[in-house]
Amino acid sequence: MKMTHLKQLLAVSGFIFAAGLVQTPALAQQKNDPKFNKMIQESFRADGIAGLNRIDQDATQKFCSDPQFANSKQGQAMREKIQKINMDSIKQPSDGKYIGDWKNGEKIAQSGRGATWSDTADTPIGGGCYNCHQIDSKEISYGNIGPSLTGYGKMRGYSPEVVSYTWNRINNSKAYNACSNMPRFAHFKLLNEQQMQDVMALLLDPESPVNK
Amino acid sequence: MQRKLTLGLASGLVAALLTMATSVSAQKSATDDIAKYREMIADGNPSELYEAAGEELWKKPAGPKNATLEQCNLGLGPGVVKGAAAQLPRYFKDTNKVQDLESRLMTCMQVLQGRDPHEMIDAPFQKGPKKDMEAIVAYVVTLSKGDKIKVSTAHPKEKEMYDLGKRAFFFQGGPMDFSCASCHAENNKRIRLQDLPNITEQKGAALGWGYWPAYRVSSGQFWTMQQRLNDCFRQQRFPFPIYGSDVTLALSMYMAKNANGGIVETPGLKR
Numbered sequence: 001m002k003m004t005h006l007k008q009l010l011a012v013s014g015f016i017f018a019a020g021l022v023q024t025p026a027l028a029q030q031k032n033d034p035k036f037n038k039m040i041q042e043s044f045r046a047d048g049i050a051g052l053n054r055i056d057q058d059a060t061q062k063f064c065s066d067p068q069f070a071n072s073k074q075g076q077a078m079r080e081k082i083q084k085i086n087m088d089s090i091k092q093p094s095d096g097k098y099i100g101d102w103k104n105g106e107k108i109a110q111s112g113r114g115a116t117w118s119d120t121a122d123t124p125i126g127g128g129c130y131n132c133h134q135i136d137s138k139e140i141s142y143g144n145i146g147p148s149l150t151g152y153g154k155m156r157g158y159s160p161e162v163v164s165y166t167w168n169r170i171n172n173s174k175a176y177n178a179c180s181n182m183p184r185f186a187h188f189k190l191l192n193e194q195q196m197q198d199v200m201a202l203l204l205d206p207e208s209p210v211n212k
Numbered sequence: 213m214q215r216k217l218t219l220g221l222a223s224g225l226v227a228a229l230l231t232m233a234t235s236v237s238a239q240k241s242a243t244d245d246i247a248k249y250r251e252m253i254a255d256g257n258p259s260e261l262y263e264a265a266g267e268e269l270w271k272k273p274a275g276p277k278n279a280t281l282e283q284c285n286l287g288l289g290p291g292v293v294k295g296a297a298a299q300l301p302r303y304f305k306d307t308n309k310v311q312d313l314e315s316r317l318m319t320c321m322q323v324l325q326g327r328d329p330h331e332m333i334d335a336p337f338q339k340g341p342k343k344d345m346e347a348i349v350a351y352v353v354t355l356s357k358g359d360k361i362k363v364s365t366a367h368p369k370e371k372e373m374y375d376l377g378k379r380a381f382f383f384q385g386g387p388m389d390f391s392c393a394s395c396h397a398e399n400n401k402r403i404r405l406q407d408l409p410n411i412t413e414q415k416g417a418a419l420g421w422g423y424w425p426a427y428r429v430s431s432g433q434f435w436t437m438q439q440r441l442n443d444c445f446r447q448q449r450f451p452f453p454i455y456g457s458d459v460t461l462a463l464s465m466y467m468a469k470n471a472n473g474g475i476v477e478t479p480g481l482k483r
Contacts, residue, residue, distance in 0.1 A: 035372075036379050043459035047452035054386045054451050061384040065391065115387055115449045131403050143403045145395065174389075181394050188387035 027074045030066040050117035060086065064179035071179075079178040087175035090168050090186065093193055098163050098200055105202030106209075108195050109135055115190065125190050127199055132181070135202065136209045145181055152203040154211040166203060170196050259350050259427035259479035262434040266351030269344050275325025284320035286313070286352065297356035298476045301465045303367040310373040312464045313349055314438045315456040333455045337439050342455075346425075349436045353425055353478040361422060361476055363468040370465065373458075377466030380459050381411070386449035392463065394448075396420070406483070411467055418474025421467040426480030434479065437464060 046052045057065065060082050069075045111126025113119065129135060132145035135152075156162045168175055170191075173182035185191040191199070202208050270281045270293075286296035287304070301312040307319055318329040327341075335342040365371045384391040395403060396411040410416030425436045435443075441460050445453045453460055 030379070033379070036376055039376055039458045039462065040380070040383065042454075043457035044451040044453055050386075050446075050449065050451045052451050054449065057383075057385055061389055064389070065379075065382050065384045067382060067393065067397075116446045117452055118446060141404045143401070143406075145401050145403065183388040183390075190387060 027069050027072045029063070029069045029075070029078070047117035049115070049119060049121050060174055060178065060184075067179065082178040083175055086172045086178075086184065086187070087168070090171045090175060092164075092167070093197060095193075097197055098167055099205055100194060100197030100199075100201045102198070102201035102205045102208035102210075104195070105198035105200070106136065108191065108199055109202055127185065127191060127195070128183075129199065138209065149203060150210065152210055153206060153208070158204060158206070163200075163204060166200060167196070170199055257427055257479060257481050258432075259354075259425075259434050259481075262347045262350035262427075263354045263479070264351075266347035266349065269348050270351055275321065275327040277324065277326040279324045279326075281317075281320055281324060281348070283324060284317070286316055286320075293352055294355045295359050297353045297478070298359035299362050299364070301370075301373070301461055301468060302364060303369045308369075310369050310461055310465060312437065312456075312461050313352060314345060314436055315461060317345060317348060317352075318456060329456075337442070338433055346434055346436055346439075349425055350434055350479055353476070356476045357478060359476045361418065361468060361471045361474045363465070363472055365465075365469055373462050373465040374469050376458070377462035377464070380462050381466055388449050390448040390450075392444065392448075411470060414470060414473060417467050417470035421464075421471040422474045422477050423480030423482070425478050426482040428482045430483055435482075 040055055044052060044055060063075075063078060063082050064070050070079065108127040109129035111124070112128035112131050114123045114125030129149075130139060130142045132143040134142045134144070134148040134150050137150045152166075153162070169182075171186035172184045173180040174184055183190060185196060202210055205211070273280050283290045285291075285304075285306075286293065287299055287302050288294075288296050297313055300316065301310050303310050304316065304319070306323075309315075311319065318332050321327040321332070322329050331341045332345050338346070365374045381392045381396075384394075392411070395401065395408050396416070399410045399413070399416070401408045401410070409419040411420050421437075424440050425434065426440075427434050438455055438460055441463060442453055442455075445451075
């Protein structure tokens with residue numbers, strides 16, 4: 001009896017101690033550091049299509065460069081604000097079509113090329129989807145930074161909600177998760193509307209190998 | 213009804229497990245094959261050719277002063293090459309800077325041989341003066357093989373460089389919002405089939421830092437850490453990092469310090 005009591009007491013005090021550790025010190029977003037800014041400004045040069053403007057951060061990039069704050073309780077409000085900015089930037093397809101050609105979508109998903117300084121402005125930019133996701137189960141060479149998308153439509157169904165969520169995710173994943181690792185394909189014009197419709201088809205056309 | 217449902221679930225589960233098992237074994241065998249291949253040619257790492265060329269360049273008079281690099285101080289005293297790479301980057305009093313191996317070698321070339329560092333900075337990788345630099349790097353790092361990585365942040369400038377490097381590691385930019393951390397801040401992550409070390413932890417940092425510079429089988433080239441970082445930034449869609457610039461030094465300091473206690477396996481052998 002006494003022993004149980006002691007254990008409880010220990011557990012409670014342990015909890016308080018742990019909670020104390022988590023709460024202090026109060027987190028704030030990383031301060032602007034002139035030394036760091038100078039280092040970044042002076043360490044790069046423009047090369048081909050990779051101009052120096054690429055290191056000018058927007059609000060999302062700035063926020064996510066401080067993951068400790070971005071993932072903290074204190075960062076919550078800002079996180080929501082960032083997500084809203086990104087959500088508001090998403091345009092629905094101009095022709096009202098969400099689903100394109102899965103065969104083209106597969107090619108886009110396979111290609112990780114484009115947008116580097118060794119590319120030119122007319123190098124087609126790939127989606128690089130397989131770099132981070134499992135998609136078609138027949139493809140062995142896939143990454144795991146993102147979740148598996150195998151059986152995407154088959155598992156989730158093809159409802160308007162699923163279609164619109166998927167469209168938004170491909171366009172701008174940061175609308176749902178402020179610091180998602182996924183590039184904002186529409187925001188930086190990495191993929192055009194047609195290409196995004198084709199990637200949609202890869203995930204959501206019942207005829208796509210993803211859903212077979 | 214309930215039985216049917218359970219059966220259905222069970223068979224679905226079995227099917228899912230089977231699919232997982234095949235893809236996991238395919239994954240595993242592909243990774244194993246790379247490891248096997250590495251083992252097969254590890255005895256004759258082609259970077260030995262670079263090492264030999266580098267040793268020759270080290271001892272050959274060059275530059276306007278027609279001097280050798282033999283009196284170069286890599287941190288352990290003039291002319292001491294053995295073990296020096298294992299303790300770089302570090303602070304150097306004469307330049308009042310934290311330097312990595314390549315930037316320190318440029319200082320030696322400038323001071324001892326009278327050469328303009330811009331020869332090396334501006335040359336493309338694998339060509340001209342940069343090619344010589346790569347050979348010299350191969351020579352120097354080989355003489356630390358098997359040593360413990362031992363990088364200090366005791367000097368305020370070293371500590372400052374480490375902190376800048378940590379911040380640079382998480383700095384997002386470019387049209388894909390990438391930072392080093394996008395790929396190298398979690399355990400057990402892969403791009404395609406390529407395993408990615410988690411550089412925020414000692415184990416992963418030692419795997420990354422400890423194995424570069426390395427001979428790359430796929431390109432048939434010896435790559436220094438400066439070139440490795442350069443290609444990481446290219447794939448991040450960043451602008452071009454200037455050879456020997458502070459961001460490359462800071463990131464090297466961050467990786468090297470995190471890797472402390474690991475073993476220098478350079479020159480490594482990479483896919």
